[in-house]
Amino acid sequence: MANIPQDLQFTAEHEYVRRTDEERVVEIGITDYAQGELGDVVFVELPSVGESFDRMQVFGTIEAVKAVSELFSPLAGEVVGVNDALDADPGIVNTDPYGEGWMIRLRVRDAAELNQLLDPDAYRQLID
Amino acid sequence: MSPAPRYSPPEAPERSSRVWRFIETPPAPGAYNMALDEALMDSVRGGGAPVLRIYGWDPSCVSLGRNQPARGRYDAAALRKAGIDVVRRATGGRAVLHDAELTYAVVAPAREFASARRAYREINAVLVRSLERLGAPASLHAGAPGERAPVPSTAPCFSEPVGGEVVAGGRKLMGSAQVCLGSVILQHGSLPLRRSRALPDLPPGLAADLDGHPAFLAEVLGALPDWRSLVESILMDWRAEIGAWERWEMDAALSGLVAALEERYRSDEWTWRL
Numbered sequence: 001m002a003n004i005p006q007d008l009q010f011t012a013e014h015e016y017v018r019r020t021d022e023e024r025v026v027e028i029g030i031t032d033y034a035q036g037e038l039g040d041v042v043f044v045e046l047p048s049v050g051e052s053f054d055r056m057q058v059f060g061t062i063e064a065v066k067a068v069s070e071l072f073s074p075l076a077g078e079v080v081g082v083n084d085a086l087d088a089d090p091g092i093v094n095t096d097p098y099g100e101g102w103m104i105r106l107r108v109r110d111a112a113e114l115n116q117l118l119d120p121d122a123y124r125q126l127i128d
Numbered sequence: 129m130s131p132a133p134r135y136s137p138p139e140a141p142e143r144s145s146r147v148w149r150f151i152e153t154p155p156a157p158g159a160y161n162m163a164l165d166e167a168l169m170d171s172v173r174g175g176g177a178p179v180l181r182i183y184g185w186d187p188s189c190v191s192l193g194r195n196q197p198a199r200g201r202y203d204a205a206a207l208r209k210a211g212i213d214v215v216r217r218a219t220g221g222r223a224v225l226h227d228a229e230l231t232y233a234v235v236a237p238a239r240e241f242a243s244a245r246r247a248y249r250e251i252n253a254v255l256v257r258s259l260e261r262l263g264a265p266a267s268l269h270a271g272a273p274g275e276r277a278p279v280p281s282t283a284p285c286f287s288e289p290v291g292g293e294v295v296a297g298g299r300k301l302m303g304s305a306q307v308c309l310g311s312v313i314l315q316h317g318s319l320p321l322r323r324s325r326a327l328p329d330l331p332p333g334l335a336a337d338l339d340g341h342p343a344f345l346a347e348v349l350g351a352l353p354d355w356r357s358l359v360e361s362i363l364m365d366w367r368a369e370i371g372a373w374e375r376w377e378m379d380a381a382l383s384g385l386v387a388a389l390e391e392r393y394r395s396d397e398w399t400w401r402l
Contacts, residue, residue: 037243043195043220063195066221067244067306 002033005098010123011074017117024111025080029102033127038064041093044086046103052078075113081105149179149376155186158215163389165314166218167382168235173312178236182359185226188326189213193221197402203334210329216399219316221305225338227324230358234315238308247315248292254369255294258361264348269295299343322346
């Protein structure tokens with residue numbers, strides 16, 4: 001069964017959002033369920049620090065088992081951090097999606113958008 | 129408008145009752161082939177019926193995987209000298225040398241197959257059946273437990289079959305790769321009919337980079353198959369297993385879009401971006 005940490009929020013596109021100690025800054029990655037469905041991740045294309053995205057705008061792509069998919073920004077905001085470690089070892093997304101496999105840190109434009117994300121129970125219902 | 133989820137739940141697909149568009153195009157340059165496939169994605173995204181396209185390549189062409197590092201790894205001048213074109217696909221995976229080959233593109237809403245993995249499985253199962261009818265001992269590669277997918281390196285696409293791919297005698301007979309953009313899947317697949325005659329004209333290192341020692345259809349059948357029989361065999365199984373289809377000709381709007389997209393696929397900025 002897919003791991004769904006209780007301290008995170010989620011999207012129907014199988015991304016997670018973790019609040020950080022810094023105000024309005026969140027960490028974004030894909031869920032354990034998503035990495036399992038995708039299979040072995042071999043390439044992650046991420047934006048640069050300073051780029052801004054609207055909610056549901058494509059912020060990158062991920063390639064697994066020769067299939068490329070888009071990554072959607074769950075919130076509007078500006079990229080303030082990118083996980084460069086995924087360049088050298090994209091497989092971390094499979095082995096530690098909620099930890100070392102995070103993708104971007106985003107400074108959220110409108111904190112109210114966080115209320116529109118799914119809680120762990122709602123996300124569990126979506127994938128069960 | 130929110131895009132549909134990328135990873136659909138793994139239940140049975142809600143196959144649409146829509147009739148597939150079947151389009152067969154004569155051998156064409158790589159940039160045109162890739163532009164047409166992307167234009168078809170646009171057409172499906174705009175509400176058009178899903179598409180099965182079958183085509184070939186002229187001149188011979190190396191297609192690079194979307195995310196495959198290629199700059200400084202493939203000798204563009206040597207390829208040009210041997211009359212081989214280079215293009216970068218929209219789909220993932222690794223380099224393929226397209227020469228005497230049947231290539232297909234399947235373009236459909238992501239929900240048509242329920243998941244990308246299911247699309248592989250269903251499309252490859254149809255192709256296995258079609259190849260068996262022609263007498264080829266084709267099967268789906270089971271894949272070793274714990275086997276990791278190959279990274280997009282310079283190793284050719286055909287060097288390592290992964291689970292679910294079409295093989296003959298343990299060697300890969302068909303390569304395939306996908307991309308899902310804006311809720312529309314494009315799956316590319318290539319069936320090499322015989323070994324490329326351009327390989328001896330290439331420097332040995334480059335030739336080795338492009339020759340994955342796959343199984344060739346002519347070799348497993350004992351003779352080069354008749355193109356029409358091959359296409360008709362695939363279409364018969366497509367109708368039985370995936371859905372009804374009707375032949376379709378490109379309209380002017382799509383042709384215009386193809387011409388615009390060709391520019392991008394011809395550009396060094398895209399082809400040598402990595």
